[in-house]
Amino acid sequence: MKVLKFGGTSVGTVESINQVIQIIKENLDEGRKIAVVYSAMGGVTNRLIEIGKMASQSDSEYLEQLKTVEERHFNAIRGLIDIKNQSGAIAKVKGLFNELEDLLRGVYLIKELSLRTLDLIVSFGERLSTIVITETLKNRGIDAEFLDARKVVKTNDVFGYADVNFELTNELIRKHFAQTNKLQCITGFIGSTIDGVTTTLGRGGSDYSGSIFGAALNAAVIEIWTDVNGMMTADPRKVKNAFTIPTITYAEAMELSHFGAKVIYPPSLTPAFYKSIPIRVLNTFNHKHPGTFISKTAETKEYSITGISSIDDIALVNLQGGGMIGVAGISAKLFSILAKNKISVILISQASSEHSICFAVDPKSAYGVKEILEEGFATEISQGLLDNISIEQNLSVLAVVGEGMKSSSGISGKLFSVLGKNGINVVATAQGSSELNISVVIYKKDIGKALNAIHETFFQVDGLTLNLFLVGATGLIGSTLLRQIREQRDYLKSRKNLNIRLVGITNTRKMLLEEGGISLENWKEELLENGEIANIGSFVSDVQDLNMPYSVFVDCTADKNIVQYYYSLLSASVSIVTPNKVANSGKFDQYFMLQKAAQKHGVKFLYETNVGAGLPIINTLQGLITSGDKIHSIEAVLSGTLAYIFNNFKAGDRFVDVVREAKAKGYTEPDPRDDLSGQDVARKILILSRECGLKLEPDDVKIINLLNDACLQAKTVDEFFVELEKDNERFERLLADAEAKDEVLRYIATLDDDKVTIELKTVGRKHPFFNLAGSENIVSFTTERYKHNPLVIKGPGAGAEVTASGVFADIMSISSYLV
Numbered sequence: 001m002k003v004l005k006f007g008g009t010s011v012g013t014v015e016s017i018n019q020v021i022q023i024i025k026e027n028l029d030e031g032r033k034i035a036v037v038y039s040a041m042g043g044v045t046n047r048l049i050e051i052g053k054m055a056s057q058s059d060s061e062y063l064e065q066l067k068t069v070e071e072r073h074f075n076a077i078r079g080l081i082d083i084k085n086q087s088g089a090i091a092k093v094k095g096l097f098n099e100l101e102d103l104l105r106g107v108y109l110i111k112e113l114s115l116r117t118l119d120l121i122v123s124f125g126e127r128l129s130t131i132v133i134t135e136t137l138k139n140r141g142i143d144a145e146f147l148d149a150r151k152v153v154k155t156n157d158v159f160g161y162a163d164v165n166f167e168l169t170n171e172l173i174r175k176h177f178a179q180t181n182k183l184q185c186i187t188g189f190i191g192s193t194i195d196g197v198t199t200t201l202g203r204g205g206s207d208y209s210g211s212i213f214g215a216a217l218n219a220a221v222i223e224i225w226t227d228v229n230g231m232m233t234a235d236p237r238k239v240k241n242a243f244t245i246p247t248i249t250y251a252e253a254m255e256l257s258h259f260g261a262k263v264i265y266p267p268s269l270t271p272a273f274y275k276s277i278p279i280r281v282l283n284t285f286n287h288k289h290p291g292t293f294i295s296k297t298a299e300t301k302e303y304s305i306t307g308i309s310s311i312d313d314i315a316l317v318n319l320q321g322g323g324m325i326g327v328a329g330i331s332a333k334l335f336s337i338l339a340k341n342k343i344s345v346i347l348i349s350q351a352s353s354e355h356s357i358c359f360a361v362d363p364k365s366a367y368g369v370k371e372i373l374e375e376g377f378a379t380e381i382s383q384g385l386l387d388n389i390s391i392e393q394n395l396s397v398l399a400v401v402g403e404g405m406k407s408s409s410g411i412s413g414k415l416f417s418v419l420g421k422n423g424i425n426v427v428a429t430a431q432g433s434s435e436l437n438i439s440v441v442i443y444k445k446d447i448g449k450a451l452n453a454i455h456e457t458f459f460q461v462d463g464l465t466l467n468l469f470l471v472g473a474t475g476l477i478g479s480t481l482l483r484q485i486r487e488q489r490d491y492l493k494s495r496k497n498l499n500i501r502l503v504g505i506t507n508t509r510k511m512l513l514e515e516g517g518i519s520l521e522n523w524k525e526e527l528l529e530n531g532e533i534a535n536i537g538s539f540v541s542d543v544q545d546l547n548m549p550y551s552v553f554v555d556c557t558a559d560k561n562i563v564q565y566y567y568s569l570l571s572a573s574v575s576i577v578t579p580n581k582v583a584n585s586g587k588f589d590q591y592f593m594l595q596k597a598a599q600k601h602g603v604k605f606l607y608e609t610n611v612g613a614g615l616p617i618i619n620t621l622q623g624l625i626t627s628g629d630k631i632h633s634i635e636a637v638l639s640g641t642l643a644y645i646f647n648n649f650k651a652g653d654r655f656v657d658v659v660r661e662a663k664a665k666g667y668t669e670p671d672p673r674d675d676l677s678g679q680d681v682a683r684k685i686l687i688l689s690r691e692c693g694l695k696l697e698p699d700d701v702k703i704i705n706l707l708n709d710a711c712l713q714a715k716t717v718d719e720f721f722v723e724l725e726k727d728n729e730r731f732e733r734l735l736a737d738a739e740a741k742d743e744v745l746r747y748i749a750t751l752d753d754d755k756v757t758i759e760l761k762t763v764g765r766k767h768p769f770f771n772l773a774g775s776e777n778i779v780s781f782t783t784e785r786y787k788h789n790p791l792v793i794k795g796p797g798a799g800a801e802v803t804a805s806g807v808f809a810d811i812m813s814i815s816s817y818l819v
């Protein structure tokens with residue numbers, strides 16, 4: 001025997017009832033013995049309650065409302081049963097509506113709606129839907145029989161939430177089934193007292209009926225047919241990658257449902273639990289889907305947790321005071337006050353200091369609770385044993401649930417680390433000793449981010465996703481980076497189970513944010529067509545407001561203004577990756593503050609490409625320092641542009657042409673004067689010195705400027721080139737002087753004895769910096785451990801490919817830190 005229960009949406013329309021009938025038929029065709037329980041048509045129960053209230057409030061419009069409910073049932077009959085056989089069903093339904101109308105007329109006249117009458121009114125919902133379906137089944141050749149559950153489900157007279165008398169009910173159900181072979185179509189949700197007065201079974205009532213019948217009949221399984229594919233790992237409206245939980249234990253289902261998973265109401269399934277009858281939650285509208293199988297024992301699972309659920313809106317009540325420490329009875333009193341006032345507590349937490357107890361309640365009742373407690377504890381408060389009771393609002397609670405937590409360590413570590421790395425503050429937490437549920441209270445604004453981050457980390461269905469926001473997307477480095485990410489996308493997915501979702505892009509003209517992700521193929525067109533007018537301030541606020549997990553802000557500009565937003569981004573737990581040197585080469589305090597902000601908020605601030613583009617210079621230096629080496633000196637060629645120019649400028653060339661070439665090859669700063677004025681190298685050596693722990697300011701670095709005033713003062717880059725053209729001779733002379741000595745020009749930065757110098761030198765063939773080609777940089781670290789032979793890093797230190805790949809590598813290192 002199998003008991004099937006169909007919910008309100010499953011019996012809500014002609015189409016859905018046809019689905020129901022198909023499911024019933026398939027069972028019968030396979031020779032299964034079944035009994036079927038039905039809810040009222042979707043929405044009818046609530047509508048009947050409203051109609052009852054209207055009638056009791058002398059609102060005569062209730063009649064019209066009643067007509068629409070009646071019409072809905074007639075329409076169902078018309079859509080389900082062929083015209084010549086409709087009259088029987090219509091007569092039965094009409095009979096019920098006449099009865100209901102008489103009842104409502106009574107309510108209207110006496111202007112009173114008792115819970116007892118309301119139970120009778122709502123009982124029509126299930127009686128009507130079940131009659132419609134029974135008649136349809138009969139019309140389609142199935143030997144079905146209507147069973148009014150009031151005949152067999154016997155309860156006490158607590159109207160609205162009646163308690164079932166199981167002894168009597170089981171006996172009556174078994175007797176009834178023993179004397180019939182017809183397919184029983186049973187009204188869910190309702191029962192009656194021994195005297196025959198109609199009652200209802202409360203929340204989840206039809207599930208409860210399914211469970212009552214299943215238990216009484218010793219069913220092999222109870223199927224709860226609804227409109228979703230079983231219980232999901234998280235609310236799919238909030239977590240896109242949520243998926244159906246294939247198997248789950250009763251206990252897990254209880255925990256998940258307590259915190260929001262509305263698919264079933266497990267307390268209503270207890271009769272089945274007691275008899276260890278498994279329950280399958282299935283989708284009427286996707287009936288081949290295996291749904292969720294709920295049983296007593298857990299199967300070995302693929303994941304360490306089973307699901308995540310949440311309540312979006314809770315309030316935290318905090319009871320605090322020195323008088324609580326070591327005093328027995330305060331919590332007993334607290335909970336008895338709450339119980340007496342029928343206040344349902346969602347979560348409780350008390351630290352071992354015993355200095356405070358906090359508990360979560362529905363926000364609507366929070367202030368009432370405060371008053372009740374202040375009254376109840378008036379003496380303790382007046383004696384100073386307890387402080388005033390405080391309430392915190394705008395909170396949510398989420399619970400990570402799973403039997404698997406019992407056997408594996410590190411789940412809570414992982415949970416709190418995910419929250420920490422995403423800047424989600426934990427306001428309170430609770431874990432029962434059953435180790436089945438870890439609950440955390442967080443700010444409401446963070447709930448979506450928290451659910452997604454936790455789901456991604458624990459389930460990794462579609463891998464981990466970094467959410468990228470890129471400023472300067474259409475620039476050289478920005479666009480090269482996007483191409484590299486696109487080309488590497490499949491590799492990252494297949495080898496690292498990692499996705500990079502491009503959520504926001506901007507240049508100086510337009511900006512675009514797409515929570516679902518911007519195409520890596522068509523981002524330029526999308527920006528052009530769908531972008532709004534750019535505004536970096538609002539772009540940054542959007543990044544913060546979106547509050548997505550694992551967010552990375554990439555600044556691929558040379559803009560000074562963007563830097564002012566770094567601090568607030570880091571403080572909002574958004575990591576930053578940038579080749580832009582401005583932030584780290586401004587005031588020391590700013591550099592230091594950003595380092596601290598990243599540390600404090602558990603995110604990364606990475607800028608490997610600030611020095612030597614993609615060459616691993618900053619990482620190497622940090623590695624030396626953190627592993628205890630002492631840096632004695634650094635000597636370096638740090639300008640790709642100047643290296644290129646000095647390597648390629650030959651007698652007879654025009655200097656301006658070589659500079660243009662360097663720009664065309666993507667080596668120069670957006671404004672090449674930053675390179676030729678020495679500014680760029682000064683920034684880099686300053687950054688290296690700060691990484692070494694020196695508190696140097698920009699003024700401590702003397703710039704060796706190669707440009708004349710006219711060049712420096714030119715208003716635009718184009719005008720600058722015009723001016724530079726006039727200054728060729730000076731550069732020819734520099735070159736000729738070097739060549740005369742058989743030497744080459746090198747722009748060398750040195751950090752020695754805590755001092756920074758920059759020089760334009762000529763070096764001979766024996767000098768280690770003589771042999772540089774193209775845009776090559778070279779950095780030589782003399783350290784305690786590399787005393788006799790310095791550690792040397794050499795290679796192309798500018799250009800789109802190597803710089804973008806350095807930025808990309810920084811982004812990747814964030815992903816490995818976050819997972």
Ligand SMILES: NC(=O)C1=CN([C@@H]2O[C@H](COP(=O)(O)OP(=O)(O)OC[C@H]3O[C@@H](n4cnc5c(N)ncnc54)[C@H](O)[C@@H]3O)[C@@H](O)[C@H]2O)C=CC1
Nearest residue numbers: 472475476477507508556557558559579580670798799803
């Ligand atoms: N080119 C190279 O070899 C290397 C460059 N870098 C750094 O990379 C950064 C980018 O350089 P490139 O791509 O070569 O420059 P670029 O001039 O080609 O690109 C910068 C882009 O940023 C955009 N932009 C500027 N201010 C903006 C704002 N407020 N909002 C939105 N977009 C803005 C510009 O419109 C431009 O499209 C610079 O900071 C540079 O110092 C670092 C290492 C090597």
Ligand SMILES: N[C@@H](CC=O)C(=O)O
Nearest residue numbers: 639640641668669798
């Ligand atoms: N313009 C810079 C690029 C790298 O920072 C250079 O020429 O080195």
Ligand code: NA
Nearest residue numbers: 608611613615
């Ligand atoms: Na680098």
